[in-house]
Amino acid sequence: xxxxxxxxxxxxxxxxxxxxxxxxxxxxxxxxxxxxxxxxxxxxxxxxxxxxxxxxxxxxxxxxxxxxxxxxxxxxxxxxxxxxxxxxx
Amino acid sequence: xxxxxxxxxxxxxxxxxxxxxxxxxxxxxxxxxxxxxxxxxxxxxxxxxxxxxxxxxxxxxxxxxxxxxxxxxxxxxxxxxxxxxxxxxxxxxxxxxxxxxxxxxxxxxxxxxxxxxxxxxxxxxxxxxxxxxxxxxxxxxxxxxxxxxxxxxxxxxxxxxxxxxxxxxxxxxxxxxxxxxxxxxxxxxxxxxxxxxxxxxxxxxxxxxxxxxxxxxxxxxxxxxxxxxxxxxxx
Numbered sequence: 001x002x003x004x005x006x007x008x009x010x011x012x013x014x015x016x017x018x019x020x021x022x023x024x025x026x027x028x029x030x031x032x033x034x035x036x037x038x039x040x041x042x043x044x045x046x047x048x049x050x051x052x053x054x055x056x057x058x059x060x061x062x063x064x065x066x067x068x069x070x071x072x073x074x075x076x077x078x079x080x081x082x083x084x085x086x087x088x089x
Numbered sequence: 090x091x092x093x094x095x096x097x098x099x100x101x102x103x104x105x106x107x108x109x110x111x112x113x114x115x116x117x118x119x120x121x122x123x124x125x126x127x128x129x130x131x132x133x134x135x136x137x138x139x140x141x142x143x144x145x146x147x148x149x150x151x152x153x154x155x156x157x158x159x160x161x162x163x164x165x166x167x168x169x170x171x172x173x174x175x176x177x178x179x180x181x182x183x184x185x186x187x188x189x190x191x192x193x194x195x196x197x198x199x200x201x202x203x204x205x206x207x208x209x210x211x212x213x214x215x216x217x218x219x220x221x222x223x224x225x226x227x228x229x230x231x232x233x234x235x236x237x238x239x240x241x242x243x244x245x246x247x248x249x250x251x252x253x254x255x256x257x258x259x260x261x262x263x264x265x266x267x268x269x270x271x272x273x274x275x276x277x278x279x280x281x282x283x284x285x286x287x288x289x290x291x292x293x294x295x296x297x298x299x300x301x302x303x304x305x306x307x308x309x310x311x312x313x314x315x316x317x318x319x320x321x322x323x324x
Contacts, residue, residue, distance in 0.1 A: 015235065016269075018197045072154065075147055075183070077190040078235055 002088035003053045003061035007069045009081045010046040019045040049073055052088060061085045090116040090312055092133045095161065097123045097152040100176065102138035102292065109292040110135075114308055123152065127160035132315055133170045134161055136177025138228070138290055148191060148231045149179030158184050170214055170311060171284045175229055178276070178286030187279055187286045188244070189236030191229075195269025199230040203300075204267055204289050206275050207255040210248055213278060214314035215285040215307055222259075223252070223303040225289035227267060232288040234270035234277075241271055252276035252287050 011017045024043035030036020049069075055061035062085045074081040092110050096103045103120055110118030121127055127134070142151035152158070158180070165171050165186060173181040181187040194200055204227045208219045236244065244250055252275040256265035261273040268288070276287025291304030 015192075016195070018193045018195055018233075018269075022197045072150070073146070075150070075190050077182075077188075077237070078192060 001055060001057070001061075003055055003058065003085050004088050005049075005051050005053050005061065005065040006084045007049040007051075007065060007073050007081055008046060009049070009069075009074045009079050011044055012078055012080055015078045017044050046079075047073075053085070058085060058087065090114070090132050090315065091128075091130055092116050092118045092135060093121040093128050093131050094118060094135045094137055095121045095123060095127075095157060095177075096137075097139070097141035097155065097180075099141045099143050100137055100139035102174065102176075102290070106135055106137040106174070106292045109295045109304075109308070113295050113305070114312070116312075121157065123155050123157045125157070127157055127164060131164065131169060133172065133311055134164055136161075136171070136173040136180050137292070138175035138177060141176055141180065144231070147179075147183065149176055149181075149183040152176075152180045153183030153185075162186060165279075165284050168281075168283060170315070172215065172307075172311070173284075173286035174290055174292065175227075175232070175288055178288055179231065181284060181286045186284055187277060188240045189234055189271075189277075191231050191288065192233040192235050193231055194229070194233050194267070196267075199228075200232070200267055201228045202226070202267065204254055204275065205256065205265065206252045206289060207259060207261070209250050209253055213251060213282055213285075213310075215278070215310050216251055218310040218313050219306040220303070222255070223289075223291075223306065224294065224301050225291055225304055226293045226300070227289045228293075229268070229288055232268040232270065234268075234274040234288070236271060244274070244277055245272065247280065249278045249280070249282075250274050250276075251278050251285060252289070 020043040294301040294304035
């Protein structure tokens with residue numbers, strides 16, 4: 001059976017995120033017409049992975065996605081991850 | 090000295106590392122392609138700099154999980170010396186052979202400049218022939234060493250920080266830290282002391298016309314270490 005997995009990877013809250021900081025600083029300088037200006041903060045940049053998993057059950061697909069997230073897609077020193085799996089339409 | 094320089098797709102410092110080994114140091118230096126088994130009879134494995142797998146996912150992440158790294162780990166488990174330079178350091182961290190991770194530089198951009206390092210201790214395979222300070226070039230975007238508080242505490246307490254960014258006065262200041270690395274850490278060793286990773290490039294400071302020769306001392310240290318451990322082993 002085919003499943004769709006979505007893994008989001010984020011920097012841990014207590015780890016500095018220079019990319020998020022750079023983006024946040026740029027937003028402050030953007031024109032209002034683009035959504036820029038004051039009032040946007042705590043920017044964290046992360047990653048999104050979407051993939052198909054062939055598995056016999058949802059549980060098996062989730063297990064595999066979790067394993068990939070834990071062992072490859074996220075670096076456990078600096079990142080956290082969330083996994084969502086659903087049956088492919 | 091028989092040295093393998095591991096080459097991944099996207100590695101770009103392997104030729105000059107092999108050249109440093111062969112022409113300058115007089116070693117038998119061979120390229121070891123990532124999809125082949127690691128050659129036998131090695132004294133040293135070097136993971137050189139570059140952009141293995143295009144730095145995709147995370148710098149060093151994909152290379153760290155390739156088959157040859159099991160050979161490298163086995164070599165290290167047997168006591169073999171492993172040196173990771175720049176991307177090689179990133180690969181060793183991603184492989185769990187060294188603790189922590191190398192992150193985006195604090196200034197958020199690629200740096201190509203000289204760095205001054207303090208050699209923290211002279212009694213290791215990688216530092217025994219080094220002067221107190223080294224000037225080595227850095228060329229990296231993800232050289233910001235990070236480890237959690239407990240890991241940092243252990244690294245410092247166990248004397249496993251081998252190279253630290255410092256200024257001319259010998260102070261590890263913020264100004265002397267090019268990339269924001271925790272505790273100004275430029276290079277570390279594993280618990281056993283046979284695996285070393287550093288972000289600066291010793292192979293790029295191997296002859297005066299390149300702008301400096303300080304990198305030579307690191308390689309001579311490895312040579313001296315192996316020579317003395319061999320003569321100690323010989324009855």
